[in-house]
Amino acid sequence: MLKIGHYEFSSRLLLGTGKYPNFDIQKEAVAVSEAEILTFAVRRMNIFEESQPNFLEKLDLEKYTLLPNTAGAKTASEAVRIAKLAKASGLCDMIKVEVIGCQKTLLPDPVETLKASEELLKEGFIVLPYTSDDVLLAKRLEELGCHAIMPGASPIGSGRGIVNPLNLSFIIEQSNVPVIVDAGIGTPSDAAIAMEMGADGVLLNTAVSGANDPVKMAKAMKLSIEAGRLGFEAGRIPKKRYATASSPMEGMSIS
Numbered sequence: 617m618l619k620i621g622h623y624e625f626s627s628r629l630l631l632g633t634g635k636y637p638n639f640d641i642q643k644e645a646v647a648v649s650e651a652e653i654l655t656f657a658v659r660r661m662n663i664f665e666e667s668q669p670n671f672l673e674k675l676d677l678e679k680y681t682l683l684p685n686t687a688g689a690k691t692a693s694e695a696v697r698i699a700k701l702a703k704a705s706g707l708c709d710m711i712k713v714e715v716i717g718c719q720k721t722l723l724p725d726p727v728e729t730l731k732a733s734e735e736l737l738k739e740g741f742i743v744l745p746y747t748s749d750d751v752l753l754a755k756r757l758e759e760l761g762c763h764a765i766m767p768g769a770s771p772i773g774s775g776r777g778i779v780n781p782l783n784l785s786f787i788i789e790q791s792n793v794p795v796i797v798d799a800g801i802g803t804p805s806d807a808a809i810a811m812e813m814g815a816d817g818v819l820l821n822t823a824v825s826g827a828n829d830p831v832k833m834a835k836a837m838k839l840s841i842e843a844g845r846l847g848f849e850a851g852r853i854p855k856k857r858y859a860t861a862s863s864p865m866e867g868m869s870i871s
Contacts, residue, residue, distance in 0.1 A: 618794060618816055619794070620763050620764050621710065621742035622742075623710070625652045625653060625681070626652065627649075627651050628816065628818065629649055629651045629807075629817065629818060629819075629837060629838055629841050630651060630654075630655060630683065630817055630819035631645075631649050631653070631819075631820065631821070631824065632654075632655050632819065632820065632821025632822075632824075633646070633656045633821070634657065634821055635822065635825040635826060636825045636830060641831065642825070643675065645824055645825070645831045645834040646675065646680075648831055648834050648835045649835065649837065649838050651838075652679075653680070653681050654680050654681075654682055655683040655684070655712055655819065655821075656684060656685065657684075657688060658686065658699075658701055659687060659688040681708060681710070682707045682710075683744070684699070684702035684707055684711055684712070685711070685713075685746070686698040686699055686711065686712070686715065686732070688716075689714065689715050689716070689728075690715065690716060690725070692715060692731035692735065695713055695736075696735050696739075699711040699739075699741060700739070709740070710741070710744065710763075711742070711743060712745075712746060713729060713732050713733050713736065713743055713745040713746060714746045715729045721771050722771055722773070723771065724745075724746055724747055724768075726753050729746070729747060729757070730757065730760070732745075733757055733760055734760050737760060737762070742763045743761075743763055744762065744764045744765075745757050746768065746799070747766060747767050748767065749768065749769075749780045749783040749784055751783055751790070754767060754787045754791065754795075755790055758792065758793055763793060763794075764793050764795070764796055765794070765796070766797075767783075767784060767787050767795065768798055768799035768800055769797050769800035769806065769810065770799065770800030771799065771800055772799045773799075773826075774800050775800065775801070775802030775803075775822065777801065777802055777803065777805075778806060778809060778813075781809075784797070784815075785813055785814075788814045794816035795814075795815050795817075796817040796818065797815045797817070797819070799819075801818060801820040803823070804837055804840035805840065807820065807844060808840040808843055808844035808847070810844065811840075811843075811844025811845045811847070812844045812848050813848070814848050818837075818841055823837065824837060
């Protein structure tokens with residue numbers, strides 16, 4: 617069970633809702649993924665304009681918990697303003713804090729992320745900050761009181777998978793709140809590796825919405841995350857330098 621603040625979820629897949637070919641494919645992909653948390657950029661939603669198309673209208677919102685994010689914010693004050701807008705619309709009291717510091721790499725600004733997270737915690741939000749794989753920053757965010765840490769596997773939308781497994785393992789090892797790997801996942805194997813390392817969940821968007829068949833990829837991601845988690849809980853065998861026979865030699869008849 618994935619616990620974030622006062623929420624509990626059976627699925628460990630958090631699914632983004634942007635860049636799908638159309639609403640119907642998006643709806644089907646969301647359904648087969650069995651994700652319970654859907655995230656979206658508040659700035660890209662016409663949440664107060666009834667005449668504008670809105671993917672939320674296509675979904676049974678009683679089945680999902682919405683996770684608005686502050687994508688597009690470049691400063692802490694912008695992120696806080698976007699978060700308050702989402703809360704005022706009645707969407708959810710959870711917020712993914714995203715403050716981009718570099719438009720080329722889309723890496724987060726660590727200082728502004730800390731500031732925004734601190735302010736939103738004071739405002740009573742359940743705060744999930746998107747961060748780089750900076751081990752000390754992850755610890756500082758947890759010490760502030762953030763309810764989960766969301767380190768990127770690699771740059772947003774790059775599909776490069778986990779580029780720094782050592783740092784990610786340090787973050788997972790030190791954290792007492794859920795670690796949700798966010799950004800850069802490209803394949804089901806990337807997601808499975810993150811879960812095998814001990815991550816509590818994976819948030820992805822482009823890997824599904826940009827696939828040739830988003831619906832099939834959504835199902836593949838669901839299964840890989842489930843398999844990765846089971847593998848982590850089961851405990852892998854240690855790596856050995858030489859072969860070890862899978863059948864014991866003792867008691868075998870020798871001709």
